[in-house]
Amino acid sequence: xxxxxxERQKSLLETLTKxxxxxxxxxxxxxxVSVQTIRLDRMELSIPELRERIKSVxxxxxxxxxxxxxxxxxxxxxxxxxxxNQAISLLDITSDHAFARNGIARGHHLFAQANSLAxxxxxxxxxxxxxxxxxxxxxxxxxxxxxxxxxxxxxxxEKNSTxxxxxxxxxxxxxxxxxxxxxxxxx
Amino acid sequence: xxxxxxERQKSLLETLTKxxxxxxxxxxxxxxVSVQTIRLDRMELSIPELRERIKSVxxxxxxxxxxxxxxxxxxxxxxxxxxxNQAISLLDITSDHAFARNGIARGHHLFAQANSLAxxxxxxxxxxxxxxxxxxxxxxxxxxxxxxxxxxxxxxxEKNSTxxxxxxxxxxxxxxxxxxxxxxxxx
Numbered sequence: 001x002x003x004x005x006x007e008r009q010k011s012l013l014e015t016l017t018k019x020x021x022x023x024x025x026x027x028x029x030x031x032x033v034s035v036q037t038i039r040l041d042r043m044e045l046s047i048p049e050l051r052e053r054i055k056s057v058x059x060x061x062x063x064x065x066x067x068x069x070x071x072x073x074x075x076x077x078x079x080x081x082x083x084x085n086q087a088i089s090l091l092d093i094t095s096d097h098a099f100a101r102n103g104i105a106r107g108h109h110l111f112a113q114a115n116s117l118a119x120x121x122x123x124x125x126x127x128x129x130x131x132x133x134x135x136x137x138x139x140x141x142x143x144x145x146x147x148x149x150x151x152x153x154x155x156x157x158e159k160n161s162t163x164x165x166x167x168x169x170x171x172x173x174x175x176x177x178x179x180x181x182x183x184x185x186x187x
Numbered sequence: 188x189x190x191x192x193x194e195r196q197k198s199l200l201e202t203l204t205k206x207x208x209x210x211x212x213x214x215x216x217x218x219x220v221s222v223q224t225i226r227l228d229r230m231e232l233s234i235p236e237l238r239e240r241i242k243s244v245x246x247x248x249x250x251x252x253x254x255x256x257x258x259x260x261x262x263x264x265x266x267x268x269x270x271x272n273q274a275i276s277l278l279d280i281t282s283d284h285a286f287a288r289n290g291i292a293r294g295h296h297l298f299a300q301a302n303s304l305a306x307x308x309x310x311x312x313x314x315x316x317x318x319x320x321x322x323x324x325x326x327x328x329x330x331x332x333x334x335x336x337x338x339x340x341x342x343x344x345e346k347n348s349t350x351x352x353x354x355x356x357x358x359x360x361x362x363x364x365x366x367x368x369x370x371x372x373x374x
Binding site for chain 1 (some may be wrong): 260262273286294313323
């Protein structure tokens, strides 16, 4: 589908509102234009580049907020967190995360992103995983950006237990789902 | 319990037959003697030190045997493998594997050892994890040696599917259990 420049810029704004973490390369593919065109559009619309967009989201000091572990022990970059409610993180898949043979991301990296987000969302000093059921829905490849969202589903105060569901997506398609049963407490 | 030297050496041999990967330090604790005494016992009984025991087990060239991934992509050291049947690997937990705050091993490292062993045991060129149910039975600490054993439980040829159970132990106590549903095939 061909857009006029005005239509494209309107649609670009909508797309970026829905998914602020989409790359210029993906936008170029979506709108069948060059990456250079997307950059010019962004400049005209005063939309900063992705790196800056992420930084501004991450500017909030999560270090002080997250209780259960130092923030540098979280796998991926936390871009939103509301303790005991939900959290979002982003992980860019590089060749270090993938099988050399086929460029498919190794399962334990997707698990690590999801599991550490499940730990981080807990508003307590100690959070340990008791049990987890995970499904690898679709292979993830080098170059993919994985957005994981953890949601606290339920809490059993007597058992010091919290159930969390993590859904990880690449370009809005689910690639991984994990249910985590966490033990929580003070040390 | 006090042993005579003869009793201790007999019991030492039995212990090492059951668990060849126990350290001199653990043997010393078990028999309430010094590490030096254990070393002397080993010399008298011509039992090589642990590092050599592992090497001799690993001397067999698993590189040629494992099909689904290059052996250096396996997390932990494979010490026994019988394709499409069972496999064993060993992972020494260092501070790199643990939460800085409490020295407890992070779940994704135990998962990575188990998951990569489940991939390695498959006698096909492509092995991907579809679904996994994992239980962290007991916290693992820095200095622990985790022995994971993967057993192929069943195979559904029509669905290209293989079910594998992995049990990980520290000093013969189960610390982690994982069920893995794997997709397999040629690429």
